[in-house]
Amino acid sequence: xxxxxxxxxxxxxxxxxxxxxxxxxxxxxxxxxxxxxxxxxxxxxxxxxxxxxxxxxxxxxxxxxxxxxxxxxxxxxxxxxxxxxxxxxxxxxxxxxxxxxxxxxxxxxxxxxxxxxxxxxxxxxxxxxxxxxxxxxxxxxxxxxxxxxxxxxxxxxxxxxxxxxxxxxxxxxxxxxxxxxxxxxxxxxxxxxxxxxxxxxxxxxxxxxxxxxxxxxxxxxxxxxxxxxxxxxxxxxxxxxxxxxxxxxxxxxxxxxxxxxxxxxxxxxxxxxxxxxxxxxxxxxxxxxxxxxxxxxxxxxxxxxxxxxxxxxxxxxxxxxxxxxxxxxxxxxxxxxxxxxxxxxxxxxxxxxxxxxxxxxxxxxxxxxxxxx
Amino acid sequence: xxxxxxxxxxxxxxxxxxxxxxxxxxxxxxxxxxxxxxxxxxxxxxxxxxxxxxxxxxxxxxxxxxxxxxxxxxxxxxxxxxxxxxxxxxxxxxxxxxxxxxxxxxxxxxxxxxxxxxxxxxxxxxxxxxxxxxxxxxxxx
Numbered sequence: 400x401x402x403x404x405x406x407x408x409x410x411x412x413x414x415x416x417x418x419x420x421x422x423x424x425x426x427x428x429x430x431x432x433x434x435x436x437x438x439x440x441x442x443x444x445x446x447x448x449x450x451x452x453x454x455x456x457x458x459x460x461x462x463x464x465x466x467x468x469x470x471x472x473x474x475x476x477x478x479x480x481x482x483x484x485x486x487x488x489x490x491x492x493x494x495x496x497x498x499x500x501x502x503x504x505x506x507x508x509x510x511x512x513x514x515x516x517x518x519x520x521x522x523x524x525x526x527x528x529x530x531x532x533x534x535x536x537x538x539x540x541x542x543x544x545x546x547x548x549x550x551x552x553x554x555x556x557x558x559x560x561x562x563x564x565x566x567x568x569x570x571x572x573x574x575x576x577x578x579x580x581x582x583x584x585x586x587x588x589x590x591x592x593x594x595x596x597x598x599x600x601x602x603x604x605x606x607x608x609x610x611x612x613x614x615x616x617x618x619x620x621x622x623x624x625x626x627x628x629x630x631x632x633x634x635x636x637x638x639x640x641x642x643x644x645x646x647x648x649x650x651x652x653x654x655x656x657x658x659x660x661x662x663x664x665x666x667x668x669x670x671x672x673x674x675x676x677x678x679x680x681x682x683x684x685x686x687x688x689x690x691x692x693x694x695x696x697x698x699x700x701x702x703x704x705x706x707x708x709x710x711x712x713x714x715x716x717x718x719x720x721x722x723x724x725x726x727x728x729x730x731x732x733x734x735x736x737x738x739x740x741x742x743x744x745x746x747x748x749x750x751x752x753x754x755x756x757x758x759x760x761x762x763x764x765x766x767x768x769x770x771x772x
Numbered sequence: 773x774x775x776x777x778x779x780x781x782x783x784x785x786x787x788x789x790x791x792x793x794x795x796x797x798x799x800x801x802x803x804x805x806x807x808x809x810x811x812x813x814x815x816x817x818x819x820x821x822x823x824x825x826x827x828x829x830x831x832x833x834x835x836x837x838x839x840x841x842x843x844x845x846x847x848x849x850x851x852x853x854x855x856x857x858x859x860x861x862x863x864x865x866x867x868x869x870x871x872x873x874x875x876x877x878x879x880x881x882x883x884x885x886x887x888x889x890x891x892x893x894x895x896x897x898x899x900x901x902x903x904x905x906x907x908x909x910x911x912x913x
Contacts, residue, residue, distance in 0.1 A: 652860030677838060678859070679888040683880070745861035 409597055411499055412587045413467040419459050420584050426451045427558070430518075434555065442764040446533065449522045452515060457615055465608035468600030469499030477502040494575055496595045501572065507565055514558050521551040529705050530763065531635055534626040541708045634703035637759060641693055647682060648690070653749050656760030658707040659721050662698035666691060668719040676720070706762045722747045734769075743770025799877040800869075804907055806879075810900035818901065826909025829902060830867075836895030844893060852913050868913040876907050 412420075426448050433445035463472040477485075482502040488494035489503065500508060527535025528544015573580045578590045591597070638656070648654050657665065669691035672680045682690070699707040709726035717723035722731075731747075738744060744752040751757035756766040804821070811818045830844045830852065840859070841847065848856035848867050856864035865872045876882055882903075890898040898906075 649862075651858045651862055653862070673891075676860075677840065679891040681888060682884070745857075746859075749861050 407591045407593065407595065407597070408588050409498060409591055410587055411469045411589045412584055413470055413603060414587070415458075415462055415603075416466060416470040417584055417587055419455060419462070422455055423452075426455065427515075427562070431555070431559070438767075439764040440767040442530070446522075446526060449519060449526075453519055456512070456515060456519070457619075458612060461608050461611045461615065462603075465604040465611065467603040468598070470603070471601065475500035475502075475505040475508065477505060482506065489571070489575070492575055494572065496576060496591060498589065498591065498595065498597055504568065504572070507561065507568065511558075511561055511565070514554055514561060517554045518551060518558065521547040521554060525551055531704055531761065532763065534623050537629040537631050537635070538626070541703045541705065545708075632703070634701065636702075638697060641690075643686060644690055644693065647686060651678070651680065653751055653757070655721060655748075655750065656758065657694045657697035658699050658702035658704060658760040659710050660694075660699060660719070661711045661713060662695045662700055664713055664718050665694040665698050669694065702760065704761055706760060738769060741770055741772055743772060797873070797877050799879070800875075800907070800911070803876060803879050803882055804904060807900045807904040807907070811904055814900055821901070821904035821908040823905070823909040823912045826905035826907070827913075829906055830909060834894050837891070837893040838895075841889075841892045844889070846893075852910055867910050869911045870913060875910060882907075 430445060430448040430452070433441045433448060437444070462470050465471075468474055482505075485494055485497075485502040494501065494503075523533060523535055524539055524547035525544050526533035527537075528539040528541055529548060530536075530544075569580045572578075576592075580589075583589045645654050660668075668675070669687060672682060672687065699711040701707075706726075710721060710724050712725060714720070714723040714725065721727055739747050750762075753767055753769045754762050755768055756763055808821065811821075830848075831850075833842045835842075844867075847858055848864060852867035853871055855866055858864060865875075867875060869875050886898055886903055890896065890902075
């Protein structure tokens, strides 16, 4: 390596830490792209980016204890005095040199860790509460999930700002110290001016790290297994097929899961079957009563799925039509009319044409498959 | 005993009329026999159902009903031999007995659909003669 006279090259970032950094970049970019840009049915990829983040942070935590000197958390916990010193140096455009993370960079590391941890936690809450998927599906209610979604969004905004700050910091530090920090995190080597104190580094303890990682992995596995065995609450029950409902209502239109309309809509709709969306759909008294009571007792208010929570709010001027509900319209606004006219879809009320899990009433993002024709 | 005798004769006559092309079903025959008795009560001197009248009724554009469903063909399609389609996009099995032997064998079902669809297409209930003609026509196709 070419160096100015007296410059010292020091191996700072070991291979696992470099790999961690770039995998983290990959997962964060992947999470942002699948969260903001990709269509709904890519949610599975977004969730796996989240799980990847958990694994990666678990590893980094362990490597922060047993890794090579500069990967260890204790090596970049600075007293406030050093941090102030470094910040002052930055303002004067001559920041003091540090072998590993400098104090300002260390602050960013801790802040990023906190925000990423927050993103993982809120992500799991959204996944369990709103989507009714993942380890917390049986535990977290929809309202908590909805709240977590807002936090997840604002934490992402914060993360984007911090990523911008991180990149700006790297560029600034690189220019001011004449040491390309990006090259450092690629090759592992940093260039230090003569006279910079380099402590004798503690070497990595990979066996201990692997052992602790294995313990953590087993603990995580046991926890996940336990959570996955929790019985779903009644608000996530799976309705048995109602033969009468399928025969009578399903004769003319797709037999919607009862959780897609509130009880008031079902009751009113079942008492006006003679004028049912422009057609006479009258039934004998006993059948009407049976179906009405089944529909009302399984109406949107009795379920905690995302669709049941959202479709409880009906259009004031069209309260029986699921496809007039504000949420329905919002979610389908980006679907061109041509899609609804396709042979495999035919009408807006053929839910199961695109939602493979329509009968269950769940309407998972990953279960969307729009027919090509 | 005379009424049941008359019904039996009617069934036999209808069987001769329709049995050549359609699979006979005692439940359907009973439905038709009941409609015939009713038609005779509604129209003194009425003799028997006619397939051609039923076929014309199926194709006709009627008045008094809803604009979107002025004819049986609006949903059932031009030919009773083929599947139709509801306005909500569901298939309707063919109306012709030859294509769908289960047709007109469940009395409650037959009543339910005549009640609904006559209201939508004609704006009134169908007469026993219209219903009988219709079923007779579908048995011959």
